[in-house]
Amino acid sequence: MNIPFTKMHGLGNSYIFVDLFKFSLAEDTLSDLAQTVSDQNFGIGSDGLILIHPSEVAEVGMRIFNKDGSEGKNCGNGLRCVAKYAYEEELINQKKFAIETKGGNVTAEVHGDRACIDQVTVDMGEPILERSRIPMQGDHASKVVAEPFEIEGEKMSVTAVSMGNPHAVFFVDQMDNAPLYELGPIISNDKRFPEGVNVEFIEKVNDEELHFRVWERGSGVTQACGTGACAAVVAATLNQALNQDKEITVHLAGGDLYITWASDGRVWMRGKAETTIAGTFYWER
Numbered sequence: 001m002n003i004p005f006t007k008m009h010g011l012g013n014s015y016i017f018v019d020l021f022k023f024s025l026a027e028d029t030l031s032d033l034a035q036t037v038s039d040q041n042f043g044i045g046s047d048g049l050i051l052i053h054p055s056e057v058a059e060v061g062m063r064i065f066n067k068d069g070s071e072g073k074n075c076g077n078g079l080r081c082v083a084k085y086a087y088e089e090e091l092i093n094q095k096k097f098a099i100e101t102k103g104g105n106v107t108a109e110v111h112g113d114r115a116c117i118d119q120v121t122v123d124m125g126e127p128i129l130e131r132s133r134i135p136m137q138g139d140h141a142s143k144v145v146a147e148p149f150e151i152e153g154e155k156m157s158v159t160a161v162s163m164g165n166p167h168a169v170f171f172v173d174q175m176d177n178a179p180l181y182e183l184g185p186i187i188s189n190d191k192r193f194p195e196g197v198n199v200e201f202i203e204k205v206n207d208e209e210l211h212f213r214v215w216e217r218g219s220g221v222t223q224a225c226g227t228g229a230c231a232a233v234v235a236a237t238l239n240q241a242l243n244q245d246k247e248i249t250v251h252l253a254g255g256d257l258y259i260t261w262a263s264d265g266r267v268w269m270r271g272k273a274e275t276t277i278a279g280t281f282y283w284e285r
């Protein structure tokens with residue numbers, strides 16, 4: 001099967017995009033395809049697969065599959081790339097439009113001209129803070145803010161936020177000391193998170209800046225995580241480390257994202273989206 005694809009990234013968090021307005025894929029092949037295209041040796045190399053599809057509830061839909069073939073419910077970097085692609089490829093004729101995700105609909109606005117969109121702003125909607133909807137086990141306290149969290153003998157404290165997908169946020173004094181590789185995968189698969197969890201370590205720089213690193217559910221360490229950056233700003237605000245209604249610069253490994261948790265409760269994400277290559281993937285299937 002010859003599959004037309006576009007590889008795009010948000011701050012180095014790259015995905016292989018397949019446009020289902022022009023091509024069709026069988027549902028029972030998607031997980032295998034995600035694992036195959038993501039492999040840098042046997043495939044193309046990426047953090048996963050993203051499908052751009054027709055939607056009955058928005059101008060365009062997005063589905064995201066992680067490197068391990070698991071399906072995520074939202075992807076901030078992926079949303080900016082989908083918005084860029086949809087406008088540049090004339091799937092959409094307006095610059096502001098809704099995108100359907102399994103984690104809920106969002107609204108994107110592209111900046112630039114048809115020939116090249118470089119920045120995209122996304123209204124990510126309101127974060128989900130109720131424990132049972134993260135989801136995270138436990139019956140005490142409906143929200144998970146600075147909750148004691150012991151793992152591998154380490155006494156930590158976790159703040160849990162969902163942006164349609166689950167995030168466990170931990171503060172560190174020095175990002176260089178963050179146990180990203182040691183504890184990231186263990187926390188991500190901890191039974192206290194029945195659907196797994198994306199794991200973020202953040203360091204406050206000042207009232208407008210955070211350092212950020214992530215171990216993503218299903219993909220491991222990535223250069224950036226858009227939903228994670230949103231969750232990090234929400235978590236820092238809930239812990240009184242940041243003030244609401246301010247644009248925060250989140251310094252991720254692959255670059256900066258600009259996040260605002262507005263006083264009306266909605267989270268705004270602004271950042272780049274870039275195309276790397278377009279081609280045909282020859283899949284022996």
Ligand SMILES: N[C@H](CCC[C@H](N)C(=O)O)C(=O)O
Nearest residue numbers: 072075076077165225226227
């Ligand atoms: N690993 C995530 C999906 C990708 C999120 C990330 N790449 C982003 O930009 O938000 C999950 O399983 O929930």
